Each structure stands twice: as structure tokens, then as C-alpha cells.
Amino acid sequence: MLSRRIIPCLDVREGRTTKGVKFLDNVDIGDPVEMAAKYYAEGADELVFYDITASAEGRGIMLEVVRQVAAAVFIPFSVGGGLHCLEDMRAVLLAGAEKVSLNTGAVLDPELIRQGARAFGRQCVVLGMDVLRVPASPEQPSGYEIVTHGGRRRTGLDALEWARTAEALGAGEICLNSIDADGTCDGYELTLTRLISSSVGIPVIASGGAGRPEHLRDVLSHGCADAALVASMVHFGGHTIGGLKDYLNRQGIPVRQSWQ
Amino acid sequence: MIAIVDYGAGNSASVLQALTHLGHRAEVTSDSGLVARAERVIFPGVGAAGAAMASLRRLDLLGALRERIAADRPFLGICLGYQLLFRFSHEDKTECLGALPGEVVRFPDDLREVADGRRLKVPQIGWNRVEFAGSHPLWRGIDSGGEFYFVHSYYPRPETAPGMTLMHTEYGLRFASGVVRGALCACQFHPEKSGRLGLRLLDNFCR
Numbered sequence: 411m412l413s414r415r416i417i418p419c420l421d422v423r424e425g426r427t428t429k430g431v432k433f434l435d436n437v438d439i440g441d442p443v444e445m446a447a448k449y450y451a452e453g454a455d456e457l458v459f460y461d462i463t464a465s466a467e468g469r470g471i472m473l474e475v476v477r478q479v480a481a482a483v484f485i486p487f488s489v490g491g492g493l494h495c496l497e498d499m500r501a502v503l504l505a506g507a508e509k510v511s512l513n514t515g516a517v518l519d520p521e522l523i524r525q526g527a528r529a530f531g532r533q534c535v536v537l538g539m540d541v542l543r544v545p546a547s548p549e550q551p552s553g554y555e556i557v558t559h560g561g562r563r564r565t566g567l568d569a570l571e572w573a574r575t576a577e578a579l580g581a582g583e584i585c586l587n588s589i590d591a592d593g594t595c596d597g598y599e600l601t602l603t604r605l606i607s608s609s610v611g612i613p614v615i616a617s618g619g620a621g622r623p624e625h626l627r628d629v630l631s632h633g634c635a636d637a638a639l640v641a642s643m644v645h646f647g648g649h650t651i652g653g654l655k656d657y658l659n660r661q662g663i664p665v666r667q668s669w670q
Numbered sequence: 671m672i673a674i675v676d677y678g679a680g681n682s683a684s685v686l687q688a689l690t691h692l693g694h695r696a697e698v699t700s701d702s703g704l705v706a707r708a709e710r711v712i713f714p715g716v717g718a719a720g721a722a723m724a725s726l727r728r729l730d731l732l733g734a735l736r737e738r739i740a741a742d743r744p745f746l747g748i749c750l751g752y753q754l755l756f757r758f759s760h761e762d763k764t765e766c767l768g769a770l771p772g773e774v775v776r777f778p779d780d781l782r783e784v785a786d787g788r789r790l791k792v793p794q795i796g797w798n799r800v801e802f803a804g805s806h807p808l809w810r811g812i813d814s815g816g817e818f819y820f821v822h823s824y825y826p827r828p829e830t831a832p833g834m835t836l837m838h839t840e841y842g843l844r845f846a847s848g849v850v851r852g853a854l855c856a857c858q859f860h861p862e863k864s865g866r867l868g869l870r871l872l873d874n875f876c877r
Contacts, residue, residue: 412796412797412820413817481687484691485819485864530717531717532823582795608789612792613791636795668815
């Protein structure tokens with residue numbers, strides 16, 4: 411039986427892991443390579459890095475981080491943030507990442523998904539979706555809209571339609587982030603996760619809202635998610651990957667146990 | 671020296687990272703002479719069967735690979751490098767190396783979890799249990815039932831053959847997730863991305 415994956419997510423700016431706290435500046439929470447090694451040792455099933463650097467030299471720093479992570483951590487990891495063309499994707503994969511996560515870049519140019527899948531294989535291409543709850547309308551019949559730029563820019567795209575389009579274009583996986591739940595620590599957006607995960611044939615990683623172990627149990631059962639992203643709760647919330655897995659195992663959710 | 675075959679199909683760099691971490695001397699190469707001479711060969715790969723076979727043909731690697739396997743010299747196929755060892759893949763309707771008897775087929779679309787009827791996604795992405803019986807140097811220190819990392823939409827259906835022992839994994843159906851036959855080892859999962867157990871398996875192969 412396939413285990414559900416627990417995936418720590420690290421936001422990286424100028425070579426440091428940061429965590430945005432609502433309406434405040436990002437806080438430096440550590441070295442991404444050291445944090446990656448720690449989560450690997452604790453039993454993380456995979457890692458996700460988002461490059462939130464704005465500058466060009468920051469991009470080079472990120473590739474160096476990716477190289478160092480690849481030499482120290484022997485589980486898969488993906489890198490997202492600011493990938494807008496095949497060359498951006500290739501640089502990250504050559505530096506040692508297994509997967510790239512396309513978000514705004516794919517919204518601006520959906521063909522990027524197809525090109526990436528053709529060049530590197532579907533399994534390399536993760537579609538990152540930032541989703542906002544909206545009143546259901548003819549334009550957004552699912553009641554969920556795709557947003558970009560950290561939730562600040564609305565796109566008019568219906569989230570369910572976009573997920574299906576991306577699957578058809580060649581996305582191998584979807585990382586589904588609820589802007590409403592993000593940073594609340596009140597739990598994942600279960601309705602959204604269930605809707606998207608049951609409507610596509612590719613795995614869905616739930617993101618945004620994790621604060622307590624029960625939240626993971628709920629999204630991996632009722633939410634139909636194939637994997638759960640965690641950030642604050644393991645970065646500084648007092649939880650460990652191992653502890654979360656023990657809890658999920660007791661709750662009857664299949665998780666990988668044999669990492670030690 | 672360990673040769674990691676590079677034929678433009680993905681993850682040879684990840685395999686090199688893992689071997690370097692384990693302290694083994696390895697080289698990523700597309701040179702058929704090196705592949706023929708190397709003490710051990712690792713044949714990785716991600717991507718599609720058709721393009722991979724075309725690339726092996728173009729690089730003139732087919733002969734060296736077939737001869738090594740025929741001579742039962744240490745060989746480890748990983749993921750696509752496992753699937754290509756069979757006679758035929760239904761991915762792109764591809765004639766493959768034919769070193770192992772059987773075909774590679776796609777997971778059905780209506781795949782369901784055996785235990786609870788939950789719908790399963792294709793590709794299979796993530797950690798799953800690998801079971802095996804008997805003893806082989808590849809499994810030293812690894813218990814049957816340990817979890818390894820998989821990413822695939824196709825899986826091999828080997829025909830039974832003398833001297834061949836299979837590993838098994840369940841994903842809606844029970845499939846052959848690996849095979850050992852003498853010095854020939856191959857697996858559907860990625861040992862280079864399977865944490866401690868995967869590193870152990872790679873280390874076993876390299877000793």
C-alpha cells in the first residue's frame with residue numbers, strides 16, 4: 411500500500427529559510443541545507459523549496475542551495491518560485507532537484523507545462539496552485555479562483571478547470587495551496603482539497619493551514635489528499651516529522667515508518 | 671570503477687551523489703567502452719521508453735549493455751533502466767533489451783486500493799513497501815517490507831524464468847517491483863532517493 415507523504419516546505423530568500431507571518435516581514439528561521447538535513451533525518455518523505463528571492467543574484471544562491479541539498483539529502487525534493495521558461499527548469503533539475511513546481515509561470519504560459527513534461531517527463535512537473543475561495547459564478551463555477559503573486563493578483567481562472575487543464579497539458583502532480591487557510595494554523599481547506607483531488611487522476615499535495623496533527627489526519631482522509639505539506643508547525647510549532655508520523659500511524663493513516 | 675550509464679534519460683547525477691556519499695568511486699558516462707570495462711554498471715533512467723531506446727541506439731550502448739548482462743557481470747537497473755531490460759514496453763510500443771522475459775504495461779486507469787477501494791492515482795508517486803523472499807547480497811541488512819520511493823506509470827510483468835527472484839509491491843495490484851538473477855539486479859523504485867534503506871541497497875550492490 412502506498413504511504414501518504416509528509417512534506418516540509420521551506421521558503422528560501424537570499425539563501426536563508428524564512429517564514430512570512432501575516433502582515434509582517436519575513437523572519438529568518440535558519441539555513442535551508444541544515445534544515446533539509448534535519449527533516450531528512452526525522453523521516454520527511456520529500457521536501458519542497460520555494461525560492462522567494464526577487465533578485466537575479468539570489469537565483470544563483472538558490473541553485474547553490476539546491477546543489478548542497480542534493481549532496482546531503484537522499485529523498486526527492488522539488489523547487490518552485492520564479493520559474494518562467496524551460497531553461498529555468500533545466501537549471502534547477504541539473505542542480506539536483508527531482509521536480510520543478512510551476513505556479514505563476516504556468517498561469518502566464520500554460521504551454522510551459524507541456525514543454526516541461528515533454529523535455530523532462532511528467533513526473534518532474536508539479537503544478538503549484540494558489541487558490542482563493544470566491545462566490546460561485548459562471549466564471550468560477552467551482553467557487554474557487556486561481557490567484558498569483560502570493561494571493562495578491564486574481565486571474566479569473568476557475569481552480570477546478572485549471573487543475574484539469576494542467577493535468578491534460580502534462581502536469582504529474584498538483585500542489586494545492588489554499589490562500590484562505592495559509593498561515594492560519596486552523597487546518598487545511600478540506601472542501602477544496604477533496605474537490606480537486608477527486609476530480610483529477612494525478613496526486614494532490616495539500617498545502618496551507620496545518621497547525622495540529624489532526625489537520626494532517628483530516629486532509630489525508632476526508633480531504634482525499636495524497637500528501638500533506640507542513641511548514642510553521644515543524645519549523646517552530648514544536649512538532650517533529652517523526653511525531654506527526656507516529657500520530658498518523660496510530661490514526662490508521664499509512665505513513666512511511668522505516669526511515670530509521 | 672562503477673559506471674553510471676548516461677543516455678540523456680534523467681537522474682544519473684542523483685545516483686552519483688548517492689554513491690559519492692557512500693564513498694564509492696563512480697563515473698557518469700555514455701562511453702560504450704567504459705560501460706563494457708567497468709567493474710559494475712548502474713543503468714538509471716527516468717522518462718519514456720521509446721526515446722530512451724532511441725538514445726541508447728544512437729550512443730551505441732545496446733551491445734555493451736547486452737554483453738554485460740549475458741556474461742552475468744554486476745549490473746543494476748533502476749526505474750526506466752529496469753523496465754528497459756524486458757523484451758517489450760507498451761509505452762510507445764517499444765522493443766527493449768530483451769535481457770529479461772516479459773513485458774512492461776501501464777497501470778489501469780480505474781486502479782483501486784485493495785483494502786478500502788480508494789481510487790489510486792497514476793503515476794504512482796511516493797513510498798511503498800517492497801517484499802522479497804530468500805537471500806541475495808543486494809538485500810543484506812534490509813528487511814522485506816521496507817519502503818522505497820517510486821515514480822512510475824508503467825510496471826513490468828515478468829514471465830517466470832529459472833534463477834530469477836522477484837521483489838513485489840502492491841499498488842491496486844501486486845506487481846514485480848524488482849528482480850535479481852545472479853549478478854543482475856533491477857528495481858522499479860529509486861534507491862538513490864529512498865533514504866537510508868535505498869543507500870544500503872546501493873552500498874550492497876557496490877560491495
